[in-house]
Amino acid sequence: MSVFQIDFGDTPDTPPRVVGIDLGTTNSLVAFLDLTAPLVIPGTNGSPIVPSVVYFPTTGEPVVGAEAQEALLTDPVNTVYSAKRLMGRGAADVAGELALLPFAMAEGSESVIRLAVGGRQLTPPEISAYVLRQLKQNAEAFLNETITQAVITVPAYFNDAQRQATKDAGRIAGLEVLRLVNEPTAAALAYGLDKRRNGTIAVYDFGGGTFDISILKLEEGLFEVLATNGDTHLGGDDIDDLLLRIALEDVDTEWGRDLSNDHEAVQRLRRAVINAKHELSSLPAATITLDYQGREYRRSFPRDVFEKLITPLIDRTLAPCRACMADAGVTPEQIDEVVLVGGSTRIPLVRQAVRALFKSEPHTELNPDEVVALGAAVQAGILSGEVEDQLLLDVTPLSLGLETMGGVVTKLILRNSTIPASATEQFTTAVDGQRNVLIHVLQGEREMVRDCRSLARFDLKDIDPVMAGMARIEVRFLIDANGILNVSAKDLRTGKEQSVEIKPSYGLTDEQVEAMILESFDKAEADFNERQVREARVEADRILAAVDKAKQSDAWFDLPAEEQTAVDKAINELHLSYHGDDHVLIQSKMEALDLASRGLAENMMNSAVRNVLKGTKIV
Amino acid sequence: MRLWNLIYRMNALPADYFAVFGISPQLALDLPELQRQFYVLSKQHHPDRFARASADEQRYALDFTSLLNDAWRVFRDPVARAEYVLKLLGYDTADSRTNTVPAELLEEVFELNMALEEARDGDSGARKQVAEALTHFTALRQDLDVERDRIFAAYDAAPADTHLETLRSLLNRRRYIDNLVRDAQQALS
Ligand SMILES: Nc1ncnc2c1ncn2[C@@H]1O[C@H](COP(=O)(O)OP(=O)(O)OP(=O)(O)O)[C@@H](O)[C@H]1O
Ligand SMILES: [Mg+2]
Numbered sequence: 128m129s130v131f132q133i134d135f136g137d138t139p140d141t142p143p144r145v146v147g148i149d150l151g152t153t154n155s156l157v158a159f160l161d162l163t164a165p166l167v168i169p170g171t172n173g174s175p176i177v178p179s180v181v182y183f184p185t186t187g188e189p190v191v192g193a194e195a196q197e198a199l200l201t202d203p204v205n206t207v208y209s210a211k212r213l214m215g216r217g218a219a220d221v222a223g224e225l226a227l228l229p230f231a232m233a234e235g236s237e238s239v240i241r242l243a244v245g246g247r248q249l250t251p252p253e254i255s256a257y258v259l260r261q262l263k264q265n266a267e268a269f270l271n272e273t274i275t276q277a278v279i280t281v282p283a284y285f286n287d288a289q290r291q292a293t294k295d296a297g298r299i300a301g302l303e304v305l306r307l308v309n310e311p312t313a314a315a316l317a318y319g320l321d322k323r324r325n326g327t328i329a330v331y332d333f334g335g336g337t338f339d340i341s342i343l344k345l346e347e348g349l350f351e352v353l354a355t356n357g358d359t360h361l362g363g364d365d366i367d368d369l370l371l372r373i374a375l376e377d378v379d380t381e382w383g384r385d386l387s388n389d390h391e392a393v394q395r396l397r398r399a400v401i402n403a404k405h406e407l408s409s410l411p412a413a414t415i416t417l418d419y420q421g422r423e424y425r426r427s428f429p430r431d432v433f434e435k436l437i438t439p440l441i442d443r444t445l446a447p448c449r450a451c452m453a454d455a456g457v458t459p460e461q462i463d464e465v466v467l468v469g470g471s472t473r474i475p476l477v478r479q480a481v482r483a484l485f486k487s488e489p490h491t492e493l494n495p496d497e498v499v500a501l502g503a504a505v506q507a508g509i510l511s512g513e514v515e516d517q518l519l520l521d522v523t524p525l526s527l528g529l530e531t532m533g534g535v536v537t538k539l540i541l542r543n544s545t546i547p548a549s550a551t552e553q554f555t556t557a558v559d560g561q562r563n564v565l566i567h568v569l570q571g572e573r574e575m576v577r578d579c580r581s582l583a584r585f586d587l588k589d590i591d592p593v594m595a596g597m598a599r600i601e602v603r604f605l606i607d608a609n610g611i612l613n614v615s616a617k618d619l620r621t622g623k624e625q626s627v628e629i630k631p632s633y634g635l636t637d638e639q640v641e642a643m644i645l646e647s648f649d650k651a652e653a654d655f656n657e658r659q660v661r662e663a664r665v666e667a668d669r670i671l672a673a674v675d676k677a678k679q680s681d682a683w684f685d686l687p688a689e690e691q692t693a694v695d696k697a698i699n700e701l702h703l704s705y706h707g708d709d710h711v712l713i714q715s716k717m718e719a720l721d722l723a724s725r726g727l728a729e730n731m732m733n734s735a736v737r738n739v740l741k742g743t744k745i746v
Numbered sequence: 747m748r749l750w751n752l753i754y755r756m757n758a759l760p761a762d763y764f765a766v767f768g769i770s771p772q773l774a775l776d777l778p779e780l781q782r783q784f785y786v787l788s789k790q791h792h793p794d795r796f797a798r799a800s801a802d803e804q805r806y807a808l809d810f811t812s813l814l815n816d817a818w819r820v821f822r823d824p825v826a827r828a829e830y831v832l833k834l835l836g837y838d839t840a841d842s843r844t845n846t847v848p849a850e851l852l853e854e855v856f857e858l859n860m861a862l863e864e865a866r867d868g869d870s871g872a873r874k875q876v877a878e879a880l881t882h883f884t885a886l887r888q889d890l891d892v893e894r895d896r897i898f899a900a901y902d903a904a905p906a907d908t909h910l911e912t913l914r915s916l917l918n919r920r921r922y923i924d925n926l927v928r929d930a931q932q933a934l935s
Contacts, residue, residue: 142798305797349785510797518789544819547793547812605812608793669800 147503152336165504183245203229215288284357313502326463334469354454682730763817
């Protein structure tokens, strides 16, 4: 770490900056909050958009972004795109679409997909981590400081496993993910920042891989999501696949050659199809062309033919919109504004469908490519305390339930509940001396286990052996502000914490993620010391504030004078060590303050007991 | 215990949903006012406000806010709220989930079931009958809601167990009618 960097803005006293990241299926961006306005950060090529493509050459370092996109044509089997569609999924989920993807799936992909690329086996979180690392680097180069904390956006309709996979990707990339925020909600944040108005808005987010609809109420800086719905497998990619299949059939009839197993040809054709799709958003017709091995294929697509083809896909966005309005308890007339997000909303037919459904002209003034990243930066500002007058209240997109007798799912937390949300359930044993109870948790709206998505199995272990039906284990299911489930259990008979072993149905275990983090741990040594100093300072701040508070209580005045002096001395020494860059010294001064303040703590504890008896709160 | 950890632990979590809002258990609630309180408390306690705080404070923010959200979700729905109060006061609502037909509805339910079956077989006359039953039961449910609010007010004015008994059987009847309305609606859609 150079001396210069310390001089530029990265002053030791400012807490680390939090960036906002839109980790998209097709495109990813990073943004930060600059004074008051969020800004997207350009990469080395000047564009803020980093295509979510990673090329794994058989030798040498992986390549991310626009450069990797070129490798799709030259080395398709080692180039991964749209990895987001594979996040939190198993082999059976993606069997259908994998046919057109050039990269191959490895063995053992039932609960976590493993791709065989560049002579290695990689999971979707590891691949996404390369994209995140690139964004982190772009931000570090632009801001001239180390970035360790981020807000990352996810589709609102992402389930638990997909969210967890995204968080894992962040950790593998060396980022502490302070919050996962839903993409449409982030867009609303960016949008509301501009307008500062009250009302009901709908955000229609149709991107590369996913579709989301969210309806929010904006009131005095509070963004309250009323309902959300969507399809995590519906986006521009599906339009591309549709056109691609048609083009492949055409070529087959014209040339008498099935190219669908020729990865290079498929990727060339895919690019031609995407170009034509983009042109059709502004032109009445476009041509798909393929020059390959001396032969040429051309097909002109008039817009009306294109529109007819994609109508079923666009119609699939409408049912979730209607369900969302019903859940939010609003009619189209009650929606004040509709905001369009995502590249696929550039398609005129999409706009037309949205206009017809919501009976109003949708807003497009914010750049649909950037708005989600900008909103993520605003949320980052909320978390870091820079933005104080805004707050997001989001919801869980899917109901959470338990498997009960006969393969039926009993709902515990209903969809569209504001998060964090919780539910408690009591469990007992069925057999004398039973030591384990297995709980199967699912997500989804349907009645039967087979129609819902298995989230995880929780094993309540080492239960006190008692007679059947006597054990009383209370399990608390808590969906946190990231939309991720946390489970804890208590033995009501003993009052003790009950151990719970989590077996996720899809995704990586904590140990696997840790191993991946270790593997990617490199050249971070210098950053590490700096980070420890910073963390020690944050801890010191908190301690000093707490002691300050304690000094205003009666307990302080009851303290013998020499103890007061000792505490003050320890405070002073901590202050002195604070501005050095020796985290060990700061730590030891904190320990000293802890020792010096034991008597004060005891006094506080005693008066706390007195106050609790009187029914008043202390702090 | 360390002084600073002590400071944060002292804020015990509210014991029940009413304590979250700092009110005593009651059945009738001023929802617009409660919603304002919900927003105020959210702004104070939401985990987003504590992302940089100690682990203890983060934990408290998460636990408090989940309780707050759970409480508001239950309170805004009068039926869920009444069930919650009954449970809080030791009335077992679990056994009330049994599907015994309220005696005074026996005859009407029997007729509706017949009509539903015929309607499923495509009898258009039966459809009309189902539609009429739907109107009837919807009105009945509305009456029950008026009655429910009356019990709410009576109990809050002078808490007596008899009110709660009446309330519990009213909720049973209402739940039953709810199911009838849902079945009729399904048959007609
Ligand atoms: N002019 C256009 N006309 C039609 N489609 C477009 C146009 N521009 C971009 N797209 C499509 O938009 C998609 C990318 O949009 P966007 O960058 O918003 O998605 P993403 O954020 O990467 O995906 P997601 O949010 O689903 O994870 C691609 O499918 C792209 O082909
Ligand atoms: Mg997007």
